[in-house]
Amino acid sequence: MTPKVLVITGATGTGKTTVQHYLAQNYPVTRIVTHTTRPPRKGEVNGRDYYFETEASFAQKHYLESVTYAGYHYGSSREGIAAGFKRAPFPAIVLDTKGAITYAQTLGDQVVVLFLTVSDTTQLQTRLTHRGDNGAMVKKRLASPEYHRDLTMPLALRGRAIELNNDHWQQTQLKLDDLMAQLTAD
Numbered sequence: 800m801t802p803k804v805l806v807i808t809g810a811t812g813t814g815k816t817t818v819q820h821y822l823a824q825n826y827p828v829t830r831i832v833t834h835t836t837r838p839p840r841k842g843e844v845n846g847r848d849y850y851f852e853t854e855a856s857f858a859q860k861h862y863l864e865s866v867t868y869a870g871y872h873y874g875s876s877r878e879g880i881a882a883g884f885k886r887a888p889f890p891a892i893v894l895d896t897k898g899a900i901t902y903a904q905t906l907g908d909q910v911v912v913l914f915l916t917v918s919d920t921t922q923l924q925t926r927l928t929h930r931g932d933n934g935a936m937v938k939k940r941l942a943s944p945e946y947h948r949d950l951t952m953p954l955a956l957r958g959r960a961i962e963l964n965n966d967h968w969q970q971t972q973l974k975l976d977d978l979m980a981q982l983t984a985d
């Protein structure tokens with residue numbers, strides 16, 4: 800078994816966090832928690848879902864990469880990845896596509912990138928609303944350039960990322976099971 804960082808990327812609502820949780824519950828996968836200045840959603844817990852930061856505390860950290868997404872800052876650290884590798888052979892991190900490109904370029908073949916899609920993008924708004932997101936936040940997010948950018952696999956990830964359609968959760972689980980069978984056999 801060759802340890803790898805699992806980078807899960809794609810547009811908002813495609814199911815990145817759902818995939819990360821499924822993998823962590825069923826495989827030797829550990830979740831990497833990243834940092835953000837976004838306010839917590841209902842039910843989100845500091846240190847479990849994110850390290851929730853102020854603008855000032857965010858700026859004090861050292862990041863492998865950091866981005867602005869729909870008006871908030873997000874960042875991940877080398878220390879987080881190193882700590883993840885100590886816990887399990889497959890640390891999994893959820894990133895926007897800009898972060899995913901940085902990981903693929905910086906960590907090379909230590910990284911497996913999953914790019915999630917849905918066939919009908921109107922479903923994304925429905926999913927965010929069902930998740931309980933604040934209506935104004937959903938509107939702002941769907942109007943953001945980052946949302947539109949992340950709907951399509953970036954050129955830099957083509958031929959590099961594994962595209963995974965997540966229209967149907969049962970089918971997605973089977974595809975993830977196949978992927979993990981391959982990764983744990985390597």
Ligand SMILES: Nc1ncnc2c1ncn2[C@@H]1O[C@H](COP(=O)(O)OP(=O)(O)OP(=O)(O)O)[C@@H](O)[C@H]1O
Pocket residue numbers: 809810811812813814815816817818893926927929930965966967968971
């Ligand atoms: N295949 C699916 N069918 C229907 N709903 C799904 C499916 N996969 C995930 N969901 C639901 O869609 C919502 C968004 O999923 P999730 O939070 O995993 O997305 P995400 O890509 O991490 O979003 P974001 O980038 O906004 O954080 C959740 O309520 C989740 O339960």
Ligand SMILES: Nc1nc2c(ncn2[C@@H]2O[C@H](COP(=O)(O)O)[C@@H](O)[C@H]2O)c(=O)[nH]1
Pocket residue numbers: 808809810811815833834837864865866868873874875893894895896897898899
């Ligand atoms: N490049 C990075 N992207 C990150 C990081 N942590 C989360 N994300 C991505 O941001 C958007 C918005 O996340 P949300 O939780 O507010 O819905 C989403 O695409 C995440 O994948 C990070 O450290 N770096």
